[in-house]
């Protein structure tokens with residue numbers, strides 16, 4: 001068995017990201033579908049937008065937490081090495 005630098009928490013964090021992203025996708029899909037069908041009204045847009053923003057923010061927060069967890073494993077450091085501030 002090879003040594004790994006990931007753990008069960010990594011998978012749990014990733015699952016949270018995926019769930020949040022799927023919710024955001026569903027929120028966006030609803031608005032896009034109504035728009036394509038010509039049924040998107042200003043009222044429905046005002047009803048859908050807060051949920052889409054909320055799910056977007058939840059996705060971003062969960063992604064940031066996942067990145068922080070990976071960074072704690074030292075997994076993101078190689079990607080940051082060699083980059084210069086041009």
Ligand SMILES: [Zn+2]
Nearest residue numbers: 006007009010
């Ligand atoms: Zn982990």
